[in-house]
Amino acid sequence: NSPLHRLDDLGAAEAFVDSGDVAVVGFFENKDAHGYNEFLAAAAEVKSIPVAVCSNKEVWEKYNVTSDTISIFRKADLHQENLQLSKAKTVDIDGLKRFITMYSIRYITEYNQMTAVGLFKSGVKTHLLLFTNRGSGEYRKLKEQLATLAPEFTGKFLFVLIDGEEKSNDRSLDYFGLKPRDLPRVGIYDGHSDRKWLMSEGEISTDRVRSFCQSFLDRILQKVNDAGQPEARTEL
Structure with a gap:
């Protein structure tokens, strides 16, 4: 069972993305998706950044996500930084932690x-x-x-x-x-x-x-x- 916040509809997703300077969402089809477990482990170690998961396709469409992707939403420059997992050569916990830390620009x-x-x-x-x-x-x-x-x-x-x-x-x-x-x-x-x-x-x-x-x-x-x-x- 995922300890992470789950975004089941558009309202929940918008509220989550808007909740702070930076928000991270893992868009995964299901729990068997490539990189899902690594994402959970990385999220557990990145304490200061709010992280959630989402498999709702209406939300995917809203944020222009077409395949399993980890997105960082930043208010400081109104930017969405995407890591498309199908294009990532390897997916490991340290790599995901680095990605989240590097692109988490705050106010x-x-x-x-x-x-x-x-x-x-x-x-x-x-x-x-x-x-x-x-x-x-x-x-x-x-x-x-x-x-x-x-x-x-x-x-x-x-x-x-x-x-x-x-x-x-x-x-x-x-x-x-x-x-x-x-x-x-x-x-x-x-x-x-x-x-x-x-x-x-x-x-x-x-x-x-x-x-x-x-x-x-x-x-x-x-x-x-x-x-x-x-x-x-x-x-x-």
């Missing part, structure tokens, strides 16, 4: 080697970056603050948290000319132009970050830089 996603894959493969190429040290007192507050702001910029920015205390993030800090002692700071990286901007020092308030994002969307930031300002030191 604010913590940057690491796994999530980097999903972030850079996303259709949204502009990232609002919060550089902060996990051990600092303001870490949780700033993370929560930006997570509540991120929905305003759905499909325009991905909000990314970069822990300055994590050695593997040194390159990201260097790119913005930052050291862990300079944090917290906020920056924007635009993958389309491969350009970056750093919000000027001071309080990281919701209003300031909102204005910073908006100034990018209004192309004000880009013009400041075109006027010869140093790239990573844009004042706002």
Whole structure:
């Protein structure tokens, strides 16, 4: 008997997909389907992400699923990432856990080697970056603050948290000319132009970050830089 949430109709499926930043659904014809048991085992280990199974064909049609597929639904960039099991060379528990972890982009996603894959493969190429040290007192507050702001910029920015205390993030800090002692700071990286901007020092308030994002969307930031300002030191 499956311990997973079962989606038996369209209403249940829509409510489930809408229930959080990220939701994972295994679309399987039946319990004998290729990868079903591996999916259950992987789901049991991915604790922080809601996972369900569905064999209702009306739901399949709604989400454009035609064969046994694992889908990740993300609100941050309004994307559905599909793993079609018939096309997967091998299906194992570790591989499914990797797939779920890599593509689970949230309203604010913590940057690491796994999530980097999903972030850079996303259709949204502009990232609002919060550089902060996990051990600092303001870490949780700033993370929560930006997570509540991120929905305003759905499909325009991905909000990314970069822990300055994590050695593997040194390159990201260097790119913005930052050291862990300079944090917290906020920056924007635009993958389309491969350009970056750093919000000027001071309080990281919701209003300031909102204005910073908006100034990018209004192309004000880009013009400041075109006027010869140093790239990573844009004042706002």
